[in-house]
Amino acid sequence: MTQRKEHGEIMKQAEFIRSTGLEDPLGIGLFVSTDINMIEYDHVKSNFRSDFTSILLIQQGKMQGNLDRKVYHLEANDLLLIPPHTMKKSVAVDKSCIVSGLNFTLDFLVEIGLPATKMELYDYFTSKYSPHWKLSPADAQLMLSHFRQVAARIEDMKEKQPFAREKLQHTFLLFLYELAALSTRYTELINPAVSRKESLVIRFTNLVQAHFKNQRNVQQYAEQLFVTAKYLTETVKEFTGKSAGEIIDDYVVLEAKMLLDNPKLSVAEIAEILHFSDQSFFGKYFKRHTGHSPKAFRALGQ
Incomplete structure (x- = not known):
């Protein structure tokens, strides 16, 4: 089990990935895991903060988690958006709970050159909106396909295929565009004025x-x-x-x-x-x- 950070300290992405027992040989600031059985992981059962943004898609089963002490009950087809530095914790997980997760750092956004004119692609991660989206089965499958496409492009980079980095960057931007499109239907305004x-x-x-x-x-x-x-x-x-x-x-x-x-x-x-x-x-x-x-x-x- 991972040793927890002292209160107020930030867990870096590389440290978090190591805590899962997985490997990230690229270290580019973008990491994807698909079809994970959450019952096998205990590294998120204590409160921690991190330096990366996370997106979690529940494929089947149920789980309960806390974001900044607010409880979220998640089930199949739910999407959870987790901004960096949010206090997070997994509280309860069904044995049948399968999820896909993607996380990325600010450095990665800078590296791919996300322009100022496209910051709306990231707006739904602010505190104005609820981080919990209840997707339709069709939209959940659509997002799952995007998770898997990003994962495939990362594998291309590991294998050093031609133009692998460029393909990954475009695939990730498409992932963000798809999220932005879904946000018009699923975001719930909870705080009209951000802090x-x-x-x-x-x-x-x-x-x-x-x-x-x-x-x-x-x-x-x-x-x-x-x-x-x-x-x-x-x-x-x-x-x-x-x-x-x-x-x-x-x-x-x-x-x-x-x-x-x-x-x-x-x-x-x-x-x-x-x-x-x-x-x-x-x-x-x-x-x-x-x-x-x-x-x-x-x-x-x-």
Whole structure:
């Protein structure tokens, strides 16, 4: 049985996967398990928080779980959306309970480049809506097929098949689009106004996505949001597990990697596009966050 985290500590995705006895050789921030008999797992029977978002589909049987001390009674065809940092616990499980589960990290969303214009794909995970959807049998089967498609694309990556990463990213986005479409029929509005803190994190993320190329100072974002830099960093850390500065760096580094994949652009040109003062400063920044110089990173992809 997994040793539980002390109160307030966050369980990382890799640690959670190890606690299940499963393996995640890719470590990309996306993990799927299908057709799981929940009675065989005891790692979720104590309260814990995590740094990843989870989606659980009940295929058969029943189970009872707590999210932030609220009890949810789940049965076949039910879907449960579990935001990161929610206190979660499995209370009771039928012997016949079969589920499929998918979890992903913020890093994975950044890696696939989920654009600001598509943040509505993620809106139904906020506290405005009930996380418990009672799907029709047909819609439950549809979502199960998407779980299995994502799992198949992950297997393609393990086998290093051509364009496996690209296919996985598109398959996962299709999964999110399908959820967003279902949300128009199954979401129940329980809190029209999200909390002040949650709203702040959403607005900060949208600002970063729009301005990270020329604005990397937390203080600048804090001023636009009318809060102190300290409060902004603490709030973002509370909801995402990362500081405000780390979120900004994630977007800058991802963009830099995408630009470095273009052989027509010189490192100096990329530094200029990202509004670094010079190539040397950009190189030091990139190496500090990736462990590679821009030229070395570019060579790895050739």
